[in-house]
Amino acid sequence: MYSREESQKLKREFWVAFAEKHPRKWVLYDTKIKDFSFKFYVDNKKAQVLIDIEHRSDEKRTAYFEKIEALKNILEEEFIKDLVFEKNYTLESGKTISRIWIEKQGVGFSNRNNWESIFDFFFEKMNALEMFYLEYDEFIKDIENN
Template sequence: MFTREESKEIRKQFWIFFGKRYPRKWLLYNTGVKDLNLKFDFDNDKAIVSIDSESRDEIDRIYYFDKILSLKNLLLDEVSQNITFESEYILESGKLISRAYIQLEGVNINNKNHWPQVFDFMFENMSKLELFYIEYQDFIKS
């Protein structure tokens, strides 16, 4: 078991090493749509690459998630057959969002032996998700 400070330092090291391994600027929050973000997440049992509709306004949140859902077959073909779509996904903070995501299970951020696998998973899937978003952003934004 790690202390809060040790866990914080491990997370910091992970993201530093990820950035060194794949030194590029990711799209992430720069989608051009408020509260529609591409995200990385890695915790004690899984790694996730996602596109999140996070508006506190349910109508906006669902509107953009429906846009993503309307592209479901293209997402499955162009990004991954393993995408999960959840219109109501609750974050650890308790916030309700809508999320389309690819998940890698059985990995732990505290286990540095898992890092290379997660680096590759995140890079491959986020690269595809970004290209997909860039290709269809006009439709998603309209």
């Protein structure tokens, strides 16, 4: 078991190694939609690539989620399969958001032998989500015409 400091150091090394393997600027928070972001997540059980829609207005949050959900067939046929769509996802903090994600189970950042497969998973899945978003962002952003 790692101490908290050792775990944080290892996590930093993990992210530096990922950035060195895939040196590029990801969209992440730069979606031009308030509280709509792409995220990487890794712990000691799984790795995830996420779209989090955290708008304070439930109406707007739901509208953005439903826009993506309306494109689900295209998204899964042309970009990425096996996504999980959850309109009302509750964070540990108790906050309700909308989340769309894919995960790889049985991997963790504390095992360096997992890093390569996590990096490949992150790159492949986030790249696919970004390509989808860049192609359909105007449709997604236009929630006034639901």
